[in-house]
Amino acid sequence: MDRNFFQAVVRSRTWFYLVLLLAIGSSALAVDSIRVSYATLSAAYMDHICAMDKGYFREEELTIEVIRAPGGVATPGLLSGQFQFSSSASSAVSAAVRGGPVKIVYTNLSRPSYTLVSIKPDITSAKELVGKKIAINSFGDTGHLSTILYLKKMGVNPSSVLFIAVGRNEVRFPALRTGAIDAAPLVPRDMVVLKDQKHIVLADLGKEIQLVWNGVAVSSKLLADNPQLVERFLRGLAKGREFARRYRNETITLISKRDPSPQEAIKVDYEVTRASMTEDGSLPDDVLKEEIATRAELTKVATPPSISTTFDYSITRKNYARLKATGWQPAQ
16 A cells, blocks of 8 residues: 555544544533522422432533522523523512513422411401401512412402511511411411411412412523523423432432421421422413412503413423423433
8 A cells, every 4th residue: 555645544534533522522511501590499499409410401411500599689680691590480470470571481389388377266267367467478479479369269359458578487477476467378397386386277278279389480582592492401400300209318318418407397398399399390371360360460560461471381391291202210
């Protein structure tokens, strides 16, 4: 074989492998870093925790930068482009109802974990709440909205009840125990403490109503400009969600790494969260329509937006359909 020809072949192969290695290297580096806001990383966000810690986001070539932000901060940050995804879907619904360019693309939890409780012996049902004081954390939050939806379901006009915003769970619970207010929606941990005091359970709100309690919101611009990114994020999240549903003990361990709460409290939160999960990350139109109408009343919006303006579950439903079609199952 001609020596020059042989050298040319070697050089060409060398260049071929160099190009191939560079291509592989650039592909391996093609990972999108995205910013996601969380009010907290507790059991209510165990779908996100499992997606991060079990590598489901990495499978989608995503790295997650966790941004701690409450709902009131998360939605403006989302709209200004400070981060790509907000886990404060409930706050985002209120913004969307007021005309904000934001959409809810996934609903993880729809059964609120609140129990509507009174310690007043003369209050035994929703009808006795007329003219009474109900303590909530803040106007328009999930506790407030859950109670309004329940009152409406029971035929009680919410405007006939005096809602008092007290700011925090730590204030709401003592206000109820001292009799300063007449009733309050309480979280499971409060109910554990209240067991030693005589009280009346007016309603388990999670069994009575549904609403957007927890999920994912994105800006309308991101959804229009980069639906592939939204799809990858939601697919990783769907896998994390299914892992959390199936593997209780490992999920509780993963939550404990991020939530400093006592182990027993995390176990209670896990069970409540799992029971509140939607079937496939979406809600039916009748539930969405009622929530939009109620939020519009709260925010004095004369003409509520349509469901399609506020919600878009198409990607979430497509991801779940594909996971089901391929027989995907999470592994420990």
